[in-house]
């Protein structure tokens with residue numbers, strides 16, 4: 001059904017539909033499919049869903065010149081820990097991604113996989129079952145008591161990774177980035193947000209290390225920046241992006257409640273701008289806005305209003321994607337679009353509106369999403385959301 005509480009606003013004559021070049025991609029609009037885990041990959045093997053994934057991405061790339069970031073993709077088995085999320089380290093996985101990327105390009109759109117490394121967000125029992133480590137920045141600094149219990153029951157400790165293991169992960173990131181390009185992707189996004197491993201290094205709440213990867217702003221940023229540099233060397237800055245979430249509290253992160261944390265992000269972004277000035281500007285910075293402080297709660301719940309991401313624009317002079325509860329707030333979208341380098345990421349409402357780009361252009365009603373099916377192994381809530389025209393045929397405008 002259409003969301004009745006929302007008054008659509010046509011954005012077709014705003015900057016949202018002003019072309020912009022991102023990396024090597026000539027975009028015709030600034031709507032971005034945000035990275036959305038959907039838990040429909042096949043187990044064992046973490047293979048993208050062979051029945052539905054091509055159609056899911058096909059439906060969401062129909063407006064030519066749109067930038068899609070894929071769901072988060074594991075760089076290796078050791079970086080994983082969810083049976084139904086996809087990887088891009090094996091031939092079988094790459095064969096499926098080639099089909100997905102080809103379909104998106106057939107529609108004249110562009111695709112950037114998000115490279116994922118879970119750390120302490122992994123399911124401990126999965127890591128134990130598969131004979132893998134249960135990793136984080138430090139030993140046994142638990143995300144929450146539930147996970148601590150699960151790890152104890154599974155008989156696995158949380159392991160503060162060694163410098164050699166960090167080096168191996170950097171190799172895994174590079175190989176995964178190369179695999180993405182080989183499969184036809186236009187670039188990759190490094191996931192350094194939302195409480196996953198790289199974020200566990202950035203945040204002093206989870207990083208108690210005393211080596212060169214902890215104990216100071218520079219040291220906590222080291223792993224993320226080494227990943228950036230290694231991937232840029234491998235596939236080029238124009239094919240490399242990164243996601244950061246200064247205010248996210250999901251997964252036991254500090255968010256704005258640690259007054260020193262913004263300095264951590266200003267430093268990382270400053271280092272990215274220094275690289276840019278030296279000729280290696282990343283294609284874009286994807287900032288998770290404090291409008292959403294936890295991706296698993298309803299819009300508006302827990303929004304952090306004691307700080308903004310405006311500091312980013314005092315440092316970074318490149319392209320910024322801003323994501324966070326924007327579909328229901330065209331007034332905020334218009335505000336963000338006043339910056340000529342800004343693109344807008346849309347998540348939940350891009351799930352339930354495969355033709356979201358056209359709906360935003362014309363100010364058409366938005367179909368509500370069904371949260372219980374966000375992470376279900378079903379085509380329901382994945383490929384069965386109608387376009388606006390199909391919904392009208394179903395009589396949704398008459399309800």
Ligand SMILES: O=C1CCC=C1CO
Nearest residue numbers: 035036037072194295
């Ligand atoms: O970042 C997040 C939050 C939930 C899943 C992911 C991976 O894209």
